[in-house]
Amino acid sequence: xxxxxxxxxxxxxxxxxxxxxxxxxxxxxxxxxxxxxxxxxxxxxxxxxxxxxxxxxxxxxxxxxxxxxxxxxxxxxxxxxxxxxxxxxxxxxxxxxxxxxxxxxxxxxxxxxxxxxxxxxxxxxxxxxxxxxxxxxxxxxxxxxxxxxxxxxxxxxxxxxxxxxxxxxxxxxxxxxxxxxxxxxxxxxxxxxxxxxxxxxxxxxxxxxxxxxxxxxxxxxxxxxxxxxxxxxxxxxxxxxxxxxxxxx
Amino acid sequence: xxxxxxxxxxxxxxxxxxxxxxxxxxxxxxxxxxxxxxxxxxxxxxxxxxxxxxxxxxxxxxxxxxxxxxxxxxxxxxxxxxxxxxxxxxxxxxxxxxxxxxxxxxxxxxxxxxxxxxxxxxxxxxxxxxxxxxxxxxxxxxxxxxxxxxxxxxxxxxxxxxxxxxxxxxxxxxxxxxxxxxxxxxxxxxxxxxxxxxxxxxxxxxxxxxxxxxxxxxxxxxxxxxxxxxxxxxxxxxxxxxxxxxxxxxxxxxxxxxxxxxxxxxxxxxxxxxxxxxxxxxxxxxxxxxxxxxxxxxxxxxxxxx
Amino acid sequence: xxxxxxxxxxxxxxxxxxxxxxxxxxxxxxxxxxxxxxxxxxxxxxxxxxxxxxxxxxxxxxxxxxxxxxxxxxxxxxxxxxxxxxxxxxxxxxxxxxxxxxxxxxxxxxxxxxxxxxxxxxxxxxxxxxxxxxxxxxxxxxxxxxxxxxxxxxxxxxxxxxxxxxxxxxxxxxxxxxxxxxxxxxxxxxxxxxxxxxxxxxxxxxxxxxxxxxxxxxxxxxxxxxxxxxxxxxxxxxxxxxxxxxxxxxxxxxxxxxxxxxxxxxxxxxxxxxxxxxxxxxxxxxxxxxxxxxxxxxxxxxxxxxxxxxxxxxxxxxxxxxxxxxx
Numbered sequence: 001x002x003x004x005x006x007x008x009x010x011x012x013x014x015x016x017x018x019x020x021x022x023x024x025x026x027x028x029x030x031x032x033x034x035x036x037x038x039x040x041x042x043x044x045x046x047x048x049x050x051x052x053x054x055x056x057x058x059x060x061x062x063x064x065x066x067x068x069x070x071x072x073x074x075x076x077x078x079x080x081x082x083x084x085x086x087x088x089x090x091x092x093x094x095x096x097x098x099x100x101x102x103x104x105x106x107x108x109x110x111x112x113x114x115x116x117x118x119x120x121x122x123x124x125x126x127x128x129x130x131x132x133x134x135x136x137x138x139x140x141x142x143x144x145x146x147x148x149x150x151x152x153x154x155x156x157x158x159x160x161x162x163x164x165x166x167x168x169x170x171x172x173x174x175x176x177x178x179x180x181x182x183x184x185x186x187x188x189x190x191x192x193x194x195x196x197x198x199x200x201x202x203x204x205x206x207x208x209x210x211x212x213x214x215x216x217x218x219x220x221x222x223x224x225x226x227x228x229x230x231x232x233x234x235x236x237x238x239x240x241x242x243x244x245x246x247x248x249x
Numbered sequence: 250x251x252x253x254x255x256x257x258x259x260x261x262x263x264x265x266x267x268x269x270x271x272x273x274x275x276x277x278x279x280x281x282x283x284x285x286x287x288x289x290x291x292x293x294x295x296x297x298x299x300x301x302x303x304x305x306x307x308x309x310x311x312x313x314x315x316x317x318x319x320x321x322x323x324x325x326x327x328x329x330x331x332x333x334x335x336x337x338x339x340x341x342x343x344x345x346x347x348x349x350x351x352x353x354x355x356x357x358x359x360x361x362x363x364x365x366x367x368x369x370x371x372x373x374x375x376x377x378x379x380x381x382x383x384x385x386x387x388x389x390x391x392x393x394x395x396x397x398x399x400x401x402x403x404x405x406x407x408x409x410x411x412x413x414x415x416x417x418x419x420x421x422x423x424x425x426x427x428x429x430x431x432x433x434x435x436x437x438x439x440x441x442x443x444x445x446x447x448x449x450x451x452x453x454x455x456x457x458x459x460x461x462x463x464x465x466x467x468x469x470x471x472x473x474x475x476x477x478x479x480x481x482x483x484x485x486x487x488x489x490x491x492x493x494x495x496x497x498x499x500x501x502x503x504x505x506x507x508x509x510x511x512x513x514x515x516x517x518x519x520x521x522x523x524x525x526x527x528x529x530x531x532x533x534x535x536x537x538x539x540x541x542x543x544x545x546x547x548x549x550x551x552x553x554x555x
Numbered sequence: 556x557x558x559x560x561x562x563x564x565x566x567x568x569x570x571x572x573x574x575x576x577x578x579x580x581x582x583x584x585x586x587x588x589x590x591x592x593x594x595x596x597x598x599x600x601x602x603x604x605x606x607x608x609x610x611x612x613x614x615x616x617x618x619x620x621x622x623x624x625x626x627x628x629x630x631x632x633x634x635x636x637x638x639x640x641x642x643x644x645x646x647x648x649x650x651x652x653x654x655x656x657x658x659x660x661x662x663x664x665x666x667x668x669x670x671x672x673x674x675x676x677x678x679x680x681x682x683x684x685x686x687x688x689x690x691x692x693x694x695x696x697x698x699x700x701x702x703x704x705x706x707x708x709x710x711x712x713x714x715x716x717x718x719x720x721x722x723x724x725x726x727x728x729x730x731x732x733x734x735x736x737x738x739x740x741x742x743x744x745x746x747x748x749x750x751x752x753x754x755x756x757x758x759x760x761x762x763x764x765x766x767x768x769x770x771x772x773x774x775x776x777x778x779x780x781x782x783x784x785x786x787x788x789x790x791x792x793x794x795x796x797x798x799x800x801x802x803x804x805x806x807x808x809x810x811x812x813x814x815x816x817x818x819x820x821x822x823x824x825x826x827x828x829x830x831x832x833x834x835x836x837x838x839x840x841x842x843x844x845x846x847x848x849x850x851x852x853x854x855x856x857x858x859x860x861x862x863x864x865x866x867x868x869x870x871x872x873x874x875x876x877x878x879x880x881x882x
Contacts, residue, residue, distance in 0.1 A: 052768065078770035090765035092758040103758050106751045107770035125751070165769060286681045288813075336864055342681055343612045347820050348863045350813045354856030362850045471809060475692045478685035486681065529700040536693035540674050543686065547677040 003066065004029050005169045005199055006082070011050055011060030013043075013223075020046040021057065022223040028169055028199045033191065035202045035210045038220035044203045045087070047220065048173055051201070052084045053077045065168060079107065081168030083198075085158040085175055093147040097138055097157060100146050101129040104164030132163040136190065152183040159190070167198045176206040188212055219243075253387050258504045264393045266500020267400030271455035272477035273484070273492040274407060275448025281487030282420055282444050283338050288349035289329065290452055290477070291470025292356035297322040297453025298460035298469060299360055302369040311374040315457055322453020323446040325356075330445040335438060353471070361467045368464035371457070396458045403451070404493055411489060420444060476503075479535055483542045485552025494550065499535050506534035559875035563828040567738065570596075570831065574730045586726040587798070588842060592835045593733040594794045599818040599830025600740045601787030606816070607825040608748055609780040610760030611676075614812050615687030618671065618694045619664040619785040621807035623792025625698070626660030628710040628802035635713055653718045653732070656793055664789025665782050667694075672781035676774055688809060695807035709803025716797055723797075733794050737831070740787055745827055747783070756780050788815070817855075820862060823869030832870040 004027035013021040020043045028034050049055035053074030061070040105128040133139045136156040176184045188209045218228040227237045300321030305314035337345045373392045380388040411417040484491025511527025577585035605611040633640050633649025641647040675686045699707050721728045747753045759766045759773040796802045822833030844851035
């Protein structure tokens with residue numbers, strides 16, 4: 001079996017009396033989409049923050065590309081190739097679409113941002129940014145402000161920024177959120193191809209998308225992973241049906 | 250001798266700290282409830298001092314002067330809130346800074362225009378002047394002792410107001426959830442005006458009380474306000490308790506540093522150089538205190554972690 | 556050339572033309588006013604890098620303005636009294652040379668900005684404003700109570716410092732120096748805004764979480780911007796001290812910080828040439844309103860209030876319209 005790209009070992013996080021994350025373990029293997037599902041308040045956002053940085057687990061560790069990254073900063077994990085997208089778009093709304101994507105390309109360029117060369121005249125950066133835009137189909141919108149994009153286009157732009165990072169793994173926080181049927185379908189098709197480039201840890205509410213895409217599924221309830229397995233396994237799992245899918249036992 | 254000096258300085262530090270608290274309480278309430286940074290808070294301190302000096306000059310009554318300070322500062326605060334400040338709640342901090350900076354210019358120059366550039370003097374009334382003998386034979390000015398006690402009473406009253414009264418409940422609710430209390434039918438803009446006027450009145454009172462020890466002049470409020478900012482940074486924004494503890498820390502550091510620093514330096518250098526360097530370094534001590542708190546707890550001693 | 560660029564060019568040309576006209580008509584005071592505009596604009600260009608680009612509302616830039624000023628005061632006073640600043644472990648002499656003074660001032664204010672920024676940037680929002688204001692005040696009180704360099708009274712210099720090849724005693728020559736430095740600073744900040752660093756800093760203002768998620772540190776970006784910003788404002792301080800041949804603690808005062816910020820808002824926040832327009836407007840208001848009334852600050856206050864409440868774009872925004880997305 002191949003080594004997992006990203007693995008979470010027994011992490012726990014408590015806020016006051018609430019166990020937001022309780023001994024969670026899961027991993028992400030090359031070429032797969034691993035979906036994490038769970039009802040609201042199950043601890044999905046807390047889990048993402050611990051994986052991508054910004055929140056340190058009380059116990060347990062996070063490994064990325066065989067390296068313990070538990071106490072690394074968000075920016076260091078991103079530099080290592082952990083690319084994330086946000087549930088609520090985190091974009092520079094006053095800047096153009098191209099500028100937003102260039103931001104990702106900048107950091108992936110290796111060296112820190114140089115002070116003097118005009119960012120958008122640097123052909124290396126520009127090509128990299130444009131090719132990311134082309135992959136999500138936003139190349140015609142490069143010159144407009146992010147604030148002028150539709151909601152669905154912003155979701156795509158989120159993904160395009162992640163693409164510029166030389167990603168070794170993606171962590172996507174509800175990429176389908178608020179997309180509508182047509183948009184979701186398009187995003188689903190896109191993510192389906194994307195897994196060949198790097199595996200995706202997909203936190204998603206849209207069950208159609210999850211069942212269409214996921215190689216494996218983990219179900220998170222009250223901060224605990226109650227089951228991990230293939231789509232068929234999960235569908236057949238009694239505990240999941242009771243706890244999450246809400247079907248009577 | 251030095252013990253007496255030390256106790257005197259501790260009392261001075263407490264008195265200064267309590268006055269800073271009166272300033273900081275208003276600032277921190279206004280920030281906590283309305284999310285507003287108000288640079289013109291020092292101007293309200295000045296308004297209180299000038300009102301007190303003017304009324305004391307006309308009537309000769311110190312008590313009336315204090316009432317006038319409270320009333321004038323509260324009225325000025327309410328007026329400014331209605332005309333300008335309420336347009337700023339939804340704006341970013343930059344706009345708030347600039348608009349309240351503009352208010353400082355207007356208040357300061359307006360006061361200069363009305364009262365001239367020369368300082369006014371507010372006299373301590375006879376019944377409060379002169380020293381009292383404290384246990385242990387320490388002589389200390391009665392007036393300073395009285396204003397420290399007044400300040401402590403107000404601090405106590407403010408804690409009761411916030412924790413026990415209906416207004417206090419609304420203020421606390423306003424800090425945590427604006428929509429919620431609006432939904433409960435509380436008139437939020439009235440609440441904001443009241444909170445702002447309350448903060449202004451406290452600043453005005455502090456201005457009048459301190460004005461009797463120092464001179465009453467244009468620009469007297471801003472240095473005190475900046476120290477109140479230091480107090481808030483140390484105590485944590487929105488916390489009345491933090492403001493009290495921060496104010497006492499700053500007050501004591503300020504007065505004790507002034508004697509401790511030169512004394513400390515005398516161990517290494519000659520007397521006059523030690524006094525000069527010591528007082529220069531002592532003037533920086535409270536900011537060093539602030540820097541230490543920042544390194545240790547960026548959100549302040551009693552601030553909520555973000 | 557878009558409309559804003561056109562206005563910027565006119566602004567810069569006008570600032571050069573006025574003193575030339577004044578020289579022809581023998582009006583040296585007007586040259587001094589124009590020099591003041593150039594220096595204040597330079598201080599504003601410095602602040603604009605932190606505030607306009609980085610979104611860092613610093614109310615403590617007087618600290619850097621003052622440090623630049625005192626660099627001039629200290630170096631030049633030692634030179635005019637023929638007293639070395641330091642004899643041991645190595646000999647450091649005073650200086651009457653502008654370039655030496657500038658470099659010293661810029662390095663000193665950069666170091667101060669590094670320390671103040673490293674502490675203040677641990678916080679954000681309203682804390683940041685209060686802390687920068689407090690550090691500015693700290694230096695103010697330090698300057699007042701430090702007797703070696705004049706304390707409250709400040710330091711005077713008999714003769715303006717020199718610049719190789721120019722006669723700085725001629726107002727127009729000194730104006731030329733200030734104007735050139737302003738132009739260079741404008742060029743630099745235009746380049747900076749378009750550089751990868753500027754792009755990242757600008758994004759850190761709008762969406763710090765995104766900037767972190769692509770592997771950059773918003774803290775470092777902001778600290779770098781704050782240091783650059785402090786250095787430019789420090790240079791302006793050194794020039795201002797040379798213009799007056801005098802430094803005093805008032806350069807450190809919170810009013811100075813407030814006024815530098817006022818230049819930005821009058822000119823237009825986030826506009827590259829905003830500080831130039833704002834400083835020019837400020838000096839003209841001071842000159843004309845100050846002639847009408849001793850209490851001209853009231854009018855300035857009212858005007859500022861109106862601009863903040865109703866005309867956020869300032870002068871450049873009024874003339875050039877909405878900001879265009881630059882590419």
